[in-house]
Amino acid sequence: MASLTLIASLVVAGAFAFFAWKRALTYLHVFQQEEYDGGRFLGWLFHTITFDMRASSALAVLGIGFVSAEEPVLIGISLLLGAVTFVYFGWQEPDPRQVAKKKLVVTARAQRILIASGVLMAPIVATLVIWQVPLLVWIAPVQLIPFVLILGNLVLMPFEAREQKRFWTEAHDKLEKLKPTVVGITGSFGKTSVKHILGHLLSIQAPTLVTPGSVNTPMGVARIVREQLAPYHRFFVCEMGAYGPGSIARLCRLAPPDLALVTAIGPAHYERFKSLDTVAKTKFELAAAARTRGGTTVLAGQVLPFAAAKAFLGEGTDKVIVVGPETDARLKVLATRESREGVEADVVWDGKTYALKAPLHGLHHAGNMALAFAAACALGANPDDLVTALKSTPQIAHRLEVNPQPDGSIVIDDAYNSNPVGFAAALASLDLIVGAGGRRILVTPGMVELGDIHHDEHARLGAIAANHVDVLLPVIPDRIEAFVDAFRRAATDRPVIPCANFAEALAWLKTNVQAGDVVLFENDLPDLYERRLRL
Structure with missing residues (x-):
């Protein structure tokens, strides 16, 4: 009957491989937005506490339920239920190559990181199969996936350095020649x-x-x-x-x-x-x-x-x-x-x-x-x-790009702006562009990478916004409390509609925007800021 346990362990390994592939894409999406910087990725991981909870909890419940089982048949059933769990959660995992705001681009480097991570994970999985470990132990490789990605990137660094040097040299030589x-x-x-x-x-x-x-x-x-x-x-x-x-x-x-x-x-x-x-x-x-x-x-x-x-x-x-x-x-x-x-x-x-x-x-x-x-x-x-x-300068995409809409409203796309000077200038532009009888509507998640001055800069700009905005839609308001509080103090009669994400803001705009309104989209957050992963 030992062979039954081994077969069940192999099935779990195959199911885990599918789950790990889907989960690795999710983590790689953030890793790529952090420019493959292991330190920043680790900082994001621990700051947001983005570790697997759902699959691990299911495995824990199943594993504890069969923890005292000694019969190979019961152990095999436990492992097979674990395999079903991996397939289910792997199937449910959103694919960042398709659904993300800034989609994962599986470049040659990204492919190499995935392959290297898979090679590093393989002996761990093989060991679990050979030892025919109980289902509870399979929680460990689930939690290891983001760390194996970082390790895979580290292992590849000498190769990446050579490749980058080759590309760098080709470009430099071409510039010198032309x-x-x-x-x-x-x-x-x-x-x-x-x-x-x-x-x-x-x-x-x-x-x-x-x-x-x-x-x-x-x-x-x-x-x-x-x-x-x-x-x-x-x-x-x-x-x-x-x-x-x-x-x-x-x-x-x-x-x-x-x-x-x-x-x-x-x-x-x-x-x-x-x-x-x-x-x-x-x-x-x-x-x-x-x-x-x-x-x-x-x-x-x-x-x-x-x-x-x-x-x-x-x-x-x-x-x-x-x-x-x-x-x-x-x-x-x-x-x-x-x-x-x-x-x-x-x-x-x-x-x-x-x-x-x-x-x-x-x-x-x-x-x-x-x-x-x-x-x-x-x-x-x-x-x-x-x-x-x-006089014929074209508008700059996503940088105070003014787009009149068929319904008579105007959208100002300043999604690629994330600095205080540009933010203040964009707010002032609302007064010039708003139509007769229209409202000045601001949709913003605030700014990022301001470090220690995050609170003060957002408080200052919130007070400025009160002079130029009739309706405020803060996206993920918890991260820009200073902005929202300053706006509310200075504009007590203006509505504030908190939005968990841009999708909620867009839904409100679709229902409420009227002719003459001007809507300013001020900055857009990368997925690692806006999309809180619940794994």
Whole structure:
């Protein structure tokens, strides 16, 4: 009868393999959004206490029910019921490749991590089968799944490093061979928008390749260069993201910048850097790299008070263009305005005044427009041509993108914004865009990665929102209590409709939005923030 127990154990192993595959995809989805950073993934795991409860509880009940069974038939029945449990919960597990907001992308790296994790889990499962352990012991591999994913990633690190080095080298060599003018853009916020505007301006001058969306990591940039850079491209505009000290310098070694542009220093991603001085020092790695090549640096006046900026300017101001209202700014911004038609900026460049206008919304885009104008001028474009080109700037996807609806309402999509400056600008835009007799409706889960200043920044913005919002729909209000409380204190007569997720907010909007209303979607949370897993 021992063979019966062995057969039952093999059936359990097969059922567990199916369950583990489905569960590994669930955890990999979060691991991928944490950029395969084991430390951050572990932090999420323990902070949210996202461990299996349902399958483990079912296994525990079944295992305890048969714990005193000595007959092989009863042990076999227990194990077979455990196999049914694994199949049931595996079948019920949602597939993040299909149902998630930001779906799991099973890239080559993700596939390697899954395979490595499976190889590491195999001897554990084999041991349980050989020892023909009782059902209770099978709870252990269930709980081990996320840790095996991390271990699989660690085991693969030498291989991943070699692969990344190969891709990095191919992209770097291609840039060296084709020699486009490389424009590097970084900043705590505004970099994607400035990249979008500058890419539009330069593409009118000559063929230009721009990194798409929010692609700003070494491997993302390397992929774009390898797959899309062509001999006819004269300009390559590259967004450079900062994920810690040295990260910008690494990107600059990949794509050495001929022009550096620093848009802003602020608390976005404060959680990673812990201080604004560290943020500034990292951003100025880009300026230092451009100076090494004899290139030009364009700086927003907002960054000048930081120590990193002072140190950089202390080494010389040759080929440095400051953009802002500062007296000594090379491109002096005299005034900025926003209307229902877009943003405007009056600027002075080389002694001549220009009226810049673009059909973009949010007063902060006036500053982004001025930065892009200065950079294009520095690259040899005719200022008068740029003034004309700005008027045809397309809207920036998911960054205060204004979309009139068939029912007469207007939706403002600012889903990719997660910084305090942009948030405040978006709120002010509601007053300009709302229709006659309409309401200003805000849907927001707040901001992320603010670290120690999360509470204070949300409280400040909640008070600002009270001046511009008629109806507030906070998504996952528990994580932005300071925002909601500040809004309620300042706007006691305005309705607040708490929503557990965006689906609830959308359902309310579908029923209640009327012609003339303007709805602002301010930021959108990755699944690891919005979707609380109940496993």
